[in-house]
Amino acid sequence: MKFILHATTEITSKPLIAEVILETGTLLNIDRADVKSSGGEVVIDVDQDRYDIVTAAFKKRGVTITPLEQPIIKDDDECVNCGACISVCPTGVISFNDDWTVQMEIARCVQCGACVTMCPQGALMVGK
Ligand code: SF4
Numbered sequence: 500m501k502f503i504l505h506a507t508t509e510i511t512s513k514p515l516i517a518e519v520i521l522e523t524g525t526l527l528n529i530d531r532a533d534v535k536s537s538g539g540e541v542v543i544d545v546d547q548d549r550y551d552i553v554t555a556a557f558k559k560r561g562v563t564i565t566p567l568e569q570p571i572i573k574d575d576d577e578c579v580n581c582g583a584c585i586s587v588c589p590t591g592v593i594s595f596n597d598d599w600t601v602q603m604e605i606a607r608c609v610q611c612g613a614c615v616t617m618c619p620q621g622a623l624m625v626g627k
């Protein structure tokens with residue numbers, strides 16, 4: 500399961516992710532990190548059975564957490580199934596179905612935004 504860690508300046512100055520890994524004994528995948536000295540966001544992916552313990556450990560440290568259920572959103576009314584987004588995706592999220600419509604395995608999305616830039620229809624949006 501993915502969640503967004505909202506980092507304040509105070510948080511970015513501490514090794515919170517390392518602390519949570521050590522405390523919970525859980526490996527975390529960092530899908531995206533957009534952190535500046537003024538704060539930012541980190542998208543973390545963790546096994547579903549470790550989600551509660553990991554998010555509790557962050558919250559205990561004063562971190563705000565938002566579940567990220569849809570890392571990438573496609574507007575099916577705008578998508579024309581051109582496939583332009585398929586080749587730019589670094590994690591193989593997007594593919595054609597047998598009927599040449601586009602399908603997305605969104606759990607694999609790391610929110611790089613490449614497909615959003617590529618889509619001629621503006622049909623894709625990174626989830627928040
Ligand atoms: S945002 Fe990146 S990882 Fe996610 S579907 Fe688009 S290209 Fe793939």
Ligand code: SF4
Pocket residue numbers: 573577578579580581582583584585601617618619620621622623
């Ligand atoms: S690039 Fe846009 S219009 Fe083309 S298949 Fe992907 S989402 Fe649909």
